[in-house]
Amino acid sequence: MTTTQPATTPARPADPQPSPLLSVERLGVRFRLRDAVVHAVTDLSLTVRAGELLAVVGESGCGKSVLAHALLGLLPGNAAVTGRALLHQPDTEPVDLVSCGQRHLARQVRGRRIGLVPQSPATALNPVRTGRRLLGETLGAHGRDRAQADRLAVDVGLDPGDLDRYPHELSGGMAQRLVTALALATDPPLLIADEPTTGLDRPLVDHTLDLLRRRCDAGAAVVLITHDLAAARRVADTVAVMYASRVVEHRDGGEFFAAPTHPYAAALLDALPDRAFRPVPGHPPMLTALPTGCAFAPRCPRRTDTCEGRPEPSSAGDGTVACHHPILPGAAP
Numbered sequence: 001m002t003t004t005q006p007a008t009t010p011a012r013p014a015d016p017q018p019s020p021l022l023s024v025e026r027l028g029v030r031f032r033l034r035d036a037v038v039h040a041v042t043d044l045s046l047t048v049r050a051g052e053l054l055a056v057v058g059e060s061g062c063g064k065s066v067l068a069h070a071l072l073g074l075l076p077g078n079a080a081v082t083g084r085a086l087l088h089q090p091d092t093e094p095v096d097l098v099s100c101g102q103r104h105l106a107r108q109v110r111g112r113r114i115g116l117v118p119q120s121p122a123t124a125l126n127p128v129r130t131g132r133r134l135l136g137e138t139l140g141a142h143g144r145d146r147a148q149a150d151r152l153a154v155d156v157g158l159d160p161g162d163l164d165r166y167p168h169e170l171s172g173g174m175a176q177r178l179v180t181a182l183a184l185a186t187d188p189p190l191l192i193a194d195e196p197t198t199g200l201d202r203p204l205v206d207h208t209l210d211l212l213r214r215r216c217d218a219g220a221a222v223v224l225i226t227h228d229l230a231a232a233r234r235v236a237d238t239v240a241v242m243y244a245s246r247v248v249e250h251r252d253g254g255e256f257f258a259a260p261t262h263p264y265a266a267a268l269l270d271a272l273p274d275r276a277f278r279p280v281p282g283h284p285p286m287l288t289a290l291p292t293g294c295a296f297a298p299r300c301p302r303r304t305d306t307c308e309g310r311p312e313p314s315s316a317g318d319g320t321v322a323c324h325h326p327i328l329p330g331a332a333p
């Protein structure tokens with residue numbers, strides 16, 4: 001079926017890779033509850049470079065939004081964060097987002113260096129301010145011209161006239177576009193977009209995805225959090241698949257969609273309507289009771305006794321996979 005290939009050719013061999021904008025190293029997030037601990041992010045390492053669109057995909061509850069909130073210091077008080085997340089900046093030392101403190105995050109990072117399109121627009125919008133006022137305040141706070149509000153509305157596919165509405169007068173899709181416009185208003189070098197296409201119809205989904213793609217083509221970086229693999233396939237340079245709080249596969253998007261190596265990633269792709277359209281069987285484990293070995297093993301057709309031991313991320317092509325039995329091109333299944 002697959003012929004043996006010589007050494008993999010990098011996607012853009014002539015381009016020297018720019019140095020990372022963000023490097024996340026062994027990030028962990030735990031929530032302490034009265035009688036349990038939720039392991040929401042475990043031992044997670046990732047990099048994002050300028051010009052890169054990284055899609056973070058995975059089933060509901062696997063830790064995608066918690067990852068975003070950890071990077072921005074937006075977690076509640078019962079969260080304990082470990083590891084490092086270095087934000088590299090021109091001409092100065094990198095800042096560790098985990099340890100730099102709320103004051104620095106509020107003054108220097110949120111909005112300015114990292115923008116967030118939050119997953120729940122309804123709770124993110126101030127109910128007593130119109131979209132125009134919200135956008136104007138954000139633009140003004142960052143020394144930008146408030147008159148850019150109309151252009152931002154058009155960019156996200158919102159009628160500028162709708163900026164004069166209050167949040168409760170907006171549909172879910174309109175509120176979604178407004179929070180996207182708010183995140184774009186400060187033109188951050190890194191944008192984390194958490195399910196930015198929720199509630200949008202297909203043309204607006206594609207419009208939003210293409211908007212994010214163009215940001216990256218102009219040199220910014222975007223982390224697109226989505227459970228929509230078709231969206232990731234349309235625009236991502238790189239893909240990170242999360243399962244039960246860990247990244248289980250991370251690699252070039254083209255390679256990933258052509259030949260996923262983690263059995264969970266392969267199962268997710270098989271669930272796409274234009275592929276087998278077969279949902280991933282079974283359910284993910286509780287994050288309060290994660291197994292010591294591979295968390296996907298109970299659902300995995302390739303599992304063996306070895307999977308009772310934890311699979312550490314190892315290199316596969318130009319990326320990494322955390323699996324004892326990865327699907328390697330050219331190897332027998």
Ligand SMILES: Nc1ncnc2c1ncn2[C@@H]1O[C@H](COP(=O)(O)OP(=O)(O)OP(=O)(O)O)[C@@H](O)[C@H]1O
Nearest residue numbers: 031038040059060061062063064065066067076287
């Ligand atoms: N404040 C909290 N206290 C306890 N557990 C939490 C808290 N916030 C999130 N969690 C848990 O952390 C886990 C990861 O949640 P997260 O919101 O990151 O999932 P997600 O991958 O973004 O899912 P979705 O696709 O549904 O948005 C979930 O089990 C969730 O219940």
Ligand code: NI
Nearest residue numbers: 064065066119
């Ligand atoms: Ni989420």
